[in-house]
């Protein structure tokens with residue numbers, strides 16, 4: 001069983017450099033739907049290196065960022081109130097937040113413990129926002145050379161990691177919970193990456209980051225040798241889910 005709370009720390013710099021940010025249209029949408037004003041206090045849960053935290057700081061009066069991994073946490077903008085903790089035990093009093101945001105993190109949680117914790121720290125009818133950046137054309141998320149796809153496809157069983165999102169077990173965990181039914185919209189998140197950034201993005205994927213060092217470095221070297229173009233197009237879709245506490 002992989003420990004999701006320390007998996008990303010070994011690639012924190014690559015994560016921060018290579019991973020995409022979040023489109024403002026996705027945040028506009030949930031701000032509107034959940035009627036969140038600039039005075040709102042919000043929680044970024046599983047904040048990573050703070051990509052979403054930064055955007056929340058630009059919109060809301062108070063942002064708390066909870067992240068269990070020290071190396072990831074070290075990169076979160078200092079304007080946020082940063083806490084070393086996990087979703088299953090949030091070190092904040094009840095009724096603290098108008099909304100909780102989970103950017104590419106909710107699929108890693110132990111939902112049995114995390115969902116009641118999220119409900120506890122929210123005000124009545126508080127909002128929950130779940131975001132994922134997904135490749136828009138299958139698993140390949142960029143127009144990289146075929147040899148890169150082949151090298152990545154050789155990886156032993158990347159499916160369990162993918163499966164955490166695609167199984168939708170996280171969505172089932174929210175049925176019969178204190179939350180209303182989830183709403184969903186997909187928002188385009190297109191980007192163009194230099195090869196260094198694309199390589200860092202690949203290095204930060206959980207099924208690559210969790211390989212033994214020798215395998216991981218050999219794979220990245222092989223991929224790097226193939227990335228000879230000045231830039232690559234990477235078209236993603238941001239999957240946006242939101243709901244509110246029923247009471």
Ligand SMILES: C[S@@+](CC[C@H](N)C(=O)[O-])C[C@H]1O[C@@H](n2cnc3c(N)ncnc32)[C@H](O)[C@@H]1O
Nearest residue numbers: 004005046047048051052069086087103105108
């Ligand atoms: C894919 S990263 C997403 C980071 C960030 N939210 C973003 O927008 O880029 C997933 C993060 O969730 C964190 N994480 C994993 N398990 C967690 C848990 N049980 N509670 C809170 N965070 C967790 C990881 O340490 C990692 O930083």
